[in-house]
Amino acid sequence: MIKNLFILLIITYISYSVIIYSIGTNQIKQEKITTEAAKGFHIWQEKNCQSCHQLYGLGGYMGPDITNIISDSTKGEPYARAFINNGSAKMPNFKLQKEKIDALIAFLKWVDKSGHSRIKKEEVSPVGNYQIEE
Amino acid sequence: MNKIFKTYFSFSLILLITTLVFGVVAALSFLYPEQYKEILPFQQLRPFHVSSAVFWILTGATASIYCFTHTYIAKKEQLFASIFMSIWMVAIIIVFICYSFNKFGGREYWEFPPSINILFLIGWLFFIRHFWLFWKVNTDKKSVYIWMWLTGILFFLFTFIEQNLWNIDWFRATFLKEMTIQWKSNGSMVGAWNQMIYGTSIYLMVKISGNKSIATSKWAYGSYFLGLTNLIFNWGHHIYNIPTANWERTIAYSISMTEWIFVIGIIQNFKTKLFGNQQHKHLLPYRFLLAAEVWVALNLLLALFMSIPAINRYTHGTHITVAHAMGTTIGINTMILMASFSYFTGNEAYEGFLRTAFRIAQLSLFVFWIGLIVAGIMKGYLLVEKQLPFGEVFAATIPYLKIVFYAGITLSISFIFIIRQLFKRVNYSD
Numbered sequence: 001m002i003k004n005l006f007i008l009l010i011i012t013y014i015s016y017s018v019i020i021y022s023i024g025t026n027q028i029k030q031e032k033i034t035t036e037a038a039k040g041f042h043i044w045q046e047k048n049c050q051s052c053h054q055l056y057g058l059g060g061y062m063g064p065d066i067t068n069i070i071s072d073s074t075k076g077e078p079y080a081r082a083f084i085n086n087g088s089a090k091m092p093n094f095k096l097q098k099e100k101i102d103a104l105i106a107f108l109k110w111v112d113k114s115g116h117s118r119i120k121k122e123e124v125s126p127v128g129n130y131q132i133e134e
Numbered sequence: 135m136n137k138i139f140k141t142y143f144s145f146s147l148i149l150l151i152t153t154l155v156f157g158v159v160a161a162l163s164f165l166y167p168e169q170y171k172e173i174l175p176f177q178q179l180r181p182f183h184v185s186s187a188v189f190w191i192l193t194g195a196t197a198s199i200y201c202f203t204h205t206y207i208a209k210k211e212q213l214f215a216s217i218f219m220s221i222w223m224v225a226i227i228i229v230f231i232c233y234s235f236n237k238f239g240g241r242e243y244w245e246f247p248p249s250i251n252i253l254f255l256i257g258w259l260f261f262i263r264h265f266w267l268f269w270k271v272n273t274d275k276k277s278v279y280i281w282m283w284l285t286g287i288l289f290f291l292f293t294f295i296e297q298n299l300w301n302i303d304w305f306r307a308t309f310l311k312e313m314t315i316q317w318k319s320n321g322s323m324v325g326a327w328n329q330m331i332y333g334t335s336i337y338l339m340v341k342i343s344g345n346k347s348i349a350t351s352k353w354a355y356g357s358y359f360l361g362l363t364n365l366i367f368n369w370g371h372h373i374y375n376i377p378t379a380n381w382e383r384t385i386a387y388s389i390s391m392t393e394w395i396f397v398i399g400i401i402q403n404f405k406t407k408l409f410g411n412q413q414h415k416h417l418l419p420y421r422f423l424l425a426a427e428v429w430v431a432l433n434l435l436l437a438l439f440m441s442i443p444a445i446n447r448y449t450h451g452t453h454i455t456v457a458h459a460m461g462t463t464i465g466i467n468t469m470i471l472m473a474s475f476s477y478f479t480g481n482e483a484y485e486g487f488l489r490t491a492f493r494i495a496q497l498s499l500f501v502f503w504i505g506l507i508v509a510g511i512m513k514g515y516l517l518v519e520k521q522l523p524f525g526e527v528f529a530a531t532i533p534y535l536k537i538v539f540y541a542g543i544t545l546s547i548s549f550i551f552i553i554r555q556l557f558k559r560v561n562y563s564d
Binding site: 002005006009010012013016017020021023024025026027028030031032033038041042045046047048049050051052054055056057058059060061062063064065089090091092110111114115116117118119124128129130131132133 | 164167168171172175176177178180181238239240241242245275281284285288289292296303305306307308309310311313314315317318322355359362363365366367372373374375376377378379380382383384387442443444445447450451453456518524
C-alpha cells in the first residue's frame with residue numbers, strides 16, 4: 001500500500017508539473033520575451049542583481065523591488081538608467097556599456113508589463129485568498 | 135570511516151563554517167554599504183553565504199544517509215558514493231572560485247554559471263546508484279525513514295532538473311512562466327531536502343531511544359505523506375503576488391493549511407518528547423533533536439501565517455521571509471544535521487563546554503529570529519500600509535537588523551566551538 005501511494009504521488013507530481021508548464025502558465029496572456037530582453041535577463045543574472053533587488057518580492061533586501069520601476073510615474077526609465085549608469089551610495093557602479101544598459105532596460109520593461117508586484121486591498125477575498133484579475 | 139568520507143564529512147562542516155562567517159561579513163556589508171560596497175560588495179558576499187548554506191544542508195544530509203546506509207553495501211560497490219562525494223566537493227570548490235572572480239549567471243541560491251550544474255547532476259546520479267544498492271539489500275521497508283530518504287533523493291533529482299529548465303528558451307517565453315517554474319522548483323526542492331533530513335531525524339530517534347515504533351507508527355506515515363503532498367503543491371505561497379491563474383493560489387493555500395495537523399501533533403507529543411525520555415538528556419544528539427522539535431513548531435506557525443495570502447500581502451518580500459528561511463535552515467536542518475554528526479562521531483555527551491555553547495547557540499538563534507520578524511513587521515507595515523519610500527523603510531529596519539547582526543555573531547561563535555569538537559572526534563575515529 002505504501003508503495004502504491006508513493007507511486008501515485010509521483011504520478012501526481014509529474015501531472016501537476018505538466019499542467020503548470022502548460023495551462024497554468026499559458027492561461028494569462030503575456031508578452032513574449034524579445035531578443036533584447038533575453039540579453040538583459042542574462043546580464044541581470046551575470047551581475048547578480050537579484051542579490052540586492054526584488055522582482056515580485058523575490059530576491060534580495062538591500063535595494064527596492066523594481067518590478068514596476070519603468071511604469072512608476074515618480075521614477076521611470078530615466079531614473080533606472082541613471083542608477084545603472086552611476087550606481088548610488090549603496091549600489092556599485094558596474095561600468096556597463098550602453099548596449100548592455102539598453103538590454104537591461106528592455107528586460108525591466110518586459111517584467112513591468114507582466115503585472116503589478118503589490119496586491120491591492122480589493123484583491124483580497126473574504127477567505128483571505130487573492131483574486132487577481134486574469 | 136573511509137578516507138573520502140572523512141574528507142567529505144569535514145568538507146561539509148567547513149561549509150557550515152563558511153555559511154556562518156560569510157553570513158556575518160555579508161551582514162556587515164548590508165548594514166554599512168557606504169563603507170564596504172567596494173571592498174566587501176554585498177552582491178558578491180550573499181551568494182557565498184546562501185550557496186554555502188544550501189551545500190552544507192545537501193552535503194550534511196547525504197553524509198548522514200551514507201553513514202547510515204553504507205554498511206549494507208559491499209566495499210567495492212561503495213565506490214559509487216565515493217565518486218559522488220568527490221564530484222560534489224570539486225564542483226563546490228569550482229563554484230566558490232567562480233564567485234571569487236565575480237562570475238555569476240545562475241538563479242537565486244545557485245548563482246554560479248549554470249554549466250557547473252552538469253557536475254552536480256552527474257554526481258547525484260552516482261548517489262542514487264548508492265542508495266539503490268542499499269534499497270535492494272535492505273529488507274526493512276517498514277521504517278518510514280527509508281521512504282523519506284528515497285523521496286528526498288528522487289525529488290531532489292526532479293526539482294534540480296526543473297530548476298535548470300530556464301536554460302531552454304521555451305520555459306522563459308513569458309516572465310510569469312519563468313518565475314512560476316523557478317519558484318515551483320525552489321519550493322519543492324526544499325521539501326526534497328527536508329525529506330532527507332527529517333528521515334535522518336527519525337532514524338536517530340529510533341537509534342537513541344531503541345523504540346522502533348517511532349518509525350512505523352500511523353502518525354509517522356501520515357506525516358510523511360502529508361509532507362510529500364505539501365512538497366508537490368505547497369510551493370505556490372512563494373508566488374502568491376505573481377498574477378498567475380487564481381486556482382494555483384487556491385490549491386497552494388488549501389494544501390498549506392493542512393500543515394496545522396503537524397502543529398497540533400507536535401503540541402500533543404511535546405510533553406512526551408520533552409519529559410518522557412529523561413534517560414537520554416545527557417546526550418548532545420538528543421538535545422539537538424529536541425531543539426529541532428521546538429524550532430519545527432515555531433517555524434511551522436510562522437509558515438502557516440505566511441501562507442494565508444491576506445497576511446502574505448504584508449510579509450512577502452520582508453525580513454519575515456528571511457526569518458522563516460533562517461529559522462528552518464538553522465533551527466531545523468542544521469540542528470538535525472548536528473544531531474546526526476554528533477551521533478556518528480560517537481554520541482557526544484551534553485556537558486561542560488559543549489553544553490554552554492549549545493545554550494548560547496539556541497538563545498542567539500531565538501534573538502536572531504525575533505529580530506528578523508520585528509524588522510519584517512516594520513517593513514511590511516511601512517511599505518504596504520504607510521506606502522513610504524524604500525529608503526525610509528530600509529532606515530527604519532536598521533536598528534532591529536543590528537540586533538540580528540550581533541546575535542548572528544554569538545550564534546556563529548558558539549556553533550564554531552561545537553564544530554571544532556566534531557572535527558577533533560572525526561580525526562580520532564577509525
